Amino acid sequence: MSYEPVLLRRSAGAAPGAPPVGIGAYRDDGGYEGLAKxxxxxxxxxxxxxxxxxxxxxxxxxxxxxVKWSFIPKESDKPKYLVCNADESExxxxxxxxxxxxxxHQLLEGCAICCYAVGAPVCYIYIRGEYVRQxxxxxxxxxxxxxxxxxxxxxxxxxxxxxxxxxxxxxxxICGEETGMLESLEGRRGQPRVKPPFPAIIGAFGAPTVINNxxxxxxxxxxxxxxxxxxxxxxxxxxxxxxxxxxxxGHVEKPGVYEFPIGASLDTLLxxxxxxxxxxxxxxxxxxxxxxxLLPADKSHLPxxxxxxxxxxxxxxxxxxxVMDETTCLxxxxxxxxxxxxxxxxxxxxxxxxxxxWSQLVLGRIEKGHGRPGDAExxxxxxxxxxxxxxxxxxxxxVGPVRSLAQNFRxxxxxxxxxxxxxxxxxxxxxxxx
Amino acid sequence: xxxxxxxATGLPEDVRSAIAELRKHYPTEEALLLPALxxxxxxxxxxxxxxxxxxxxxxxxxxxxxxxxVVTFYxxxxxxxxxxxxxxxxxxxxxALRGGNEIxxxxxxxxxxRENEVSGDGKCSVVEFECLGACEQAPMMMVDDEYHGRLTPxxxxxxxxxxD
Ligand SMILES: Cc1cc2nc3c(=O)[nH]c(=O)nc-3n(C[C@H](O)[C@H](O)[C@H](O)COP(=O)(O)O)c2cc1C
Numbered sequence: 190m191s192y193e194p195v196l197l198r199r200s201a202g203a204a205p206g207a208p209p210v211g212i213g214a215y216r217d218d219g220g221y222e223g224l225a226k227x228x229x230x231x232x233x234x235x236x237x238x239x240x241x242x243x244x245x246x247x248x249x250x251x252x253x254x255x256v257k258w259s260f261i262p263k264e265s266d267k268p269k270y271l272v273c274n275a276d277e278s279e280x281x282x283x284x285x286x287x288x289x290x291x292x293x294h295q296l297l298e299g300c301a302i303c304c305y306a307v308g309a310p311v312c313y314i315y316i317r318g319e320y321v322r323q324x325x326x327x328x329x330x331x332x333x334x335x336x337x338x339x340x341x342x343x344x345x346x347x348x349x350x351x352x353x354x355x356x357x358x359x360x361x362x363i364c365g366e367e368t369g370m371l372e373s374l375e376g377r378r379g380q381p382r383v384k385p386p387f388p389a390i391i392g393a394f395g396a397p398t399v400i401n402n403x404x405x406x407x408x409x410x411x412x413x414x415x416x417x418x419x420x421x422x423x424x425x426x427x428x429x430x431x432x433x434x435x436x437x438x439g440h441v442e443k444p445g446v447y448e449f450p451i452g453a454s455l456d457t458l459l460x461x462x463x464x465x466x467x468x469x470x471x472x473x474x475x476x477x478x479x480x481x482x483l484l485p486a487d488k489s490h491l492p493x494x495x496x497x498x499x500x501x502x503x504x505x506x507x508x509x510x511x512v513m514d515e516t517t518c519l520x521x522x523x524x525x526x527x528x529x530x531x532x533x534x535x536x537x538x539x540x541x542x543x544x545x546x547w548s549q550l551v552l553g554r555i556e557k558g559h560g561r562p563g564d565a566e567x568x569x570x571x572x573x574x575x576x577x578x579x580x581x582x583x584x585x586x587x588v589g590p591v592r593s594l595a596q597n598f599r600x601x602x603x604x605x606x607x608x609x610x611x612x613x614x615x616x617x618x619x620x621x622x623x
Numbered sequence: 624x625x626x627x628x629x630x631a632t633g634l635p636e637d638v639r640s641a642i643a644e645l646r647k648h649y650p651t652e653e654a655l656l657l658p659a660l661x662x663x664x665x666x667x668x669x670x671x672x673x674x675x676x677x678x679x680x681x682x683x684x685x686x687x688x689x690x691x692x693v694v695t696f697y698x699x700x701x702x703x704x705x706x707x708x709x710x711x712x713x714x715x716x717x718x719a720l721r722g723g724n725e726i727x728x729x730x731x732x733x734x735x736x737r738e739n740e741v742s743g744d745g746k747c748s749v750v751e752f753e754c755l756g757a758c759e760q761a762p763m764m765m766v767d768d769e770y771h772g773r774l775t776p777x778x779x780x781x782x783x784x785x786x787d
Contacts, residue, residue: 268650280715280754311648318661318699319711319755321768354648359657360698362753376656377689378696394650438717438758445759479716479754509758511717525716529753535696618722618762619776 194448195423195432196407200291201448207291209326212333215294221339223410227302228347230413235306239409241417243430248274248365248402249480249506250582251495254409258399260389261307267396269309272374273300274402275316275323276358276365279478280529281509284434285403287446289316289323292407293330297353299406301344302413304351307399311352315370318359327355362533366581367400369535380535381581404434425452429494439474439512440466452492458510459489469514473598477506479526480586482593483519502593518613519601523594524552530587541584544575548591560606568595568602633678638662642682652683656693659683660700669709670701698753706741706748708786711765712779714751717758722776726762727751729776730783747783 194201199210199218215221227235240255261269273296277285288296300312316324331353334340344351361379363369368382371393392398408431412420424430433451435458438444442463449457455474465471471486476493482503484491491497498505513522527548536542548571555564572592575584595602604612632639641662642655649655659682663675671694680687694700712727731749734742741748757763760772764779771782 277756278754281717281758282754283756283758286756317756318697319765322770352648357657357661358697359661359700361696373657374654375651376653376683376685376693378692394654436758438761439720444717444761475716511720511758513720517720522716522719525714525719529715532753615724617725619725 192448192450195411196288196295196404196434197291197446197448199295200287203291209290209330210292210294212294212330212337212339215292219414220294220410221298221345223412223414224298224301224305224339225345227305227413228345228349232306232308235302235413238417239306239412242408242412242420243417243424243427244405244408244412244420245429245495246402247404247408247433247507249279249478251505254401254405257389257401258303258307260387261309261397261399262390263308265308265397267394268311269307269396270393270398271300271304271307271309271312272367272370272393272398272400273312273314273406274365274367274370274400275314275320275327276362276370277320277403277507278317278362278365278533279480279507279509280526281438281475281478281511282436282507283438284436284446284508286320286323287434288403288407289320289327293327294334295407295410296327296403297330297334297340299409300353301340301351302409303399303401303406305344305349307397309399310350311354313354313356313374313393315356315358315364315374317364318357321357324355324357331355361535362529363535363581363583366583369581370400371398378535380537381583383580408432423450425450425492425494425497428496433494433508435493435508435510437462437510437512440469440514440517441512442466452494452497454492455489455510455512458493459512465512465514469516471512472515472517473513473519475503475509475511475513475590477504478509479511479529480504480582480589481506482589483523483598484593485597502597504589516613516616518556518611518615519594519598520552520556520605521611521613521615523590524549524556526590527552527587530583534583538579538581538584540575540578541587544571544584545587547571548587552591552594555602555605556611558605558608558610560602562606564606565595565599565602568592632681633674634663634682635666638666639682653685655683656685656690657697660690660694664700669705669707670703672702676702703739704741706746708747708767708783709765710747710749710783711752711755712749713753713755713757713761713763713765715754717754718761718763721761723762725776726764726774726779730764730779733780733783746786 369379
């Protein structure tokens with residue numbers, strides 16, 4: 190059965206570099222009808238509908254969106270906020286960029302519906318600082334929406350007031366973590382906060398705040414327009430529902446964003462992405478971004494949804510699928526990820542600051558042929574001290590790839606240590622050197 | 624405080640009015656810090672000399688130490704002079720698998736610079752960067768505000784050669 194894209198319906202056929210869908214084309218295609226419908230519903234009804242759809246957060250943790258919205262107190266003496274997470278810094282992830290570049294009004298509509306449902310008069314879209322063009326696209330879409338009366342003093346003329354702003358980050362992975370993001374929004378270093386209190390109670394500027402990922406919010410207009418039952422009918426089961434964007438990169442012929450019902454397997458993705466690069470064999474893959482445990486090739490049939498991947502010891506995360514072929518040294522790959530986490534640790538919690546750095550150092554020495562007997566066990570012991578011991582999940586993110594390497598691909602580590610060199614030294618991708 | 628009552632700071636007028644424009648959309652002065660630093664950095668040619676940092680602190684009535692703390696935290700704020708063009712080459716996993724390190728080598732080799740150095744003519748500074756969220760174009764790099772993907776060493780060298 191062929192699948193009709195939902196999130197990419199307006200952009201699937203667009204040429205690369207084509208201008209984003211403008212407000213006119215968006216409305217001609219039924220855009221902003223979800224918002225119009227939402228404004229005729231009671232806020233509580235919208236939250237119930239989103240709950241019933243089973244929509245889970247697409248930013249990494251998979252928390253049910255409707256449930257999160259229901260935590261926002263009805264009454265508040267401060268204005269409530271929606272902060273849309275467009276930080277997209279998880280290595281391997283590029284779906285939110287595509288959603289923004291191609292169809293920005295879909296995101297604005299989702300944000301507006303969420304704001305109405307929780308009673309937030311202000312929405313900030315926090316976008317990573319490197320997405321300069323994408324921030325401009327959003328700003329110009331917001332301008333269009335104000336001019337058309339979709340945003341501003343009276344949303345679609347129905348009396349709900351909504352101000353929407355794009356807020357640029359400045360280059361820090363930790364600002365994708367929701368409370369690091371709030372700190373950054375408030376003008377400080379992006380160091381995550383102690384939780385509880387959770388942002389739903391004390392979030393941005395001390396007020397109740399919803400934080401949702403770009404893709405999560407892009408699903409919302411479709412849920413309101415087509416109904417929770419329609420949405421819940423897509424996917425693997427009632428806990429894993431709806432359309433999903435998978436970012437596939439690495440050793441594949443046609444890397445890109447592919448939309449499937451949640452629960453697509455790597456085999457399915459590979460077929461869509463033209464197969465393995467140069468026809469080489471699959472060795473391992475990361476199903477959910479740099480923070481997810483590596484899986485061996487024999488898991489390529491596994492439905493990639495929240496629960497099936499958790500059961501397999503990994504996670505769906507941001508659905509960034511990084512594919513590595515038989516020529517890839519996994520020690521070098523995970524070393525690169527550990528180096529990333531060490532660079533991005535904000536430094537306030539010792540297990541994270543030290544653990545990410547030691548992961549990098551130990552993996553680096555193994556890769557260079559200076560590994561010591563027992564280093565694999567050392568890595569496993571270290572990750573045990575990093576897991577669940579810090580204020581946020583960045584340390585756990587580093588644990589994902591490091592522990593899976595040390596536990597599931599141990600022979601490759603041992604081979605490095607025993608032979609005193611990397612068995613799969615870097616092979617140049619490009620012939621010429623000069 | 625009324626705009627007219629605000630005392631002169633070391634910030635140029637266009638930056639001050641850009642900040643003033645944003646002021647009504649945020650409940651605190653402090654929240655204007657990242658936008659203000661972006662504006663200031665653009666004005667000062669891509670980096671933030673002490674003068675710029677102090678001016679921003681004064682404008683937002685924040686202790687200079689707070690502003691320094693923020694500047695040093697974020698990868699896109701620079702406290703040292705940079706080239707007229709900033710080249711950021713991704714070497715994170717998805718790019719590394721497709722030759723990202725070879726692109727970095729090619730670009731640095733062509734410009735005769737190492738990490739964080741500015742080329743002799745002041746034209747370019749090159750840094751190895753973390754994932755830029757464009758892995759479908761791997762290997763890729765960012766030059767100023769633009770992404771360049773599906774690079775080969777030759778294309779990457781040509782892109783930096785053609786910068787003025
Ligand atoms: C270190 C770290 C980095 C994160 N980066 C992102 C990110 O770039 N984008 C994102 O949407 N969520 C990110 N998250 C998850 C957020 O904390 C949060 O769970 C999410 O934005 C909630 O939205 P959702 O429920 O719609 O997924 C990150 C979490 C951690 C611990």
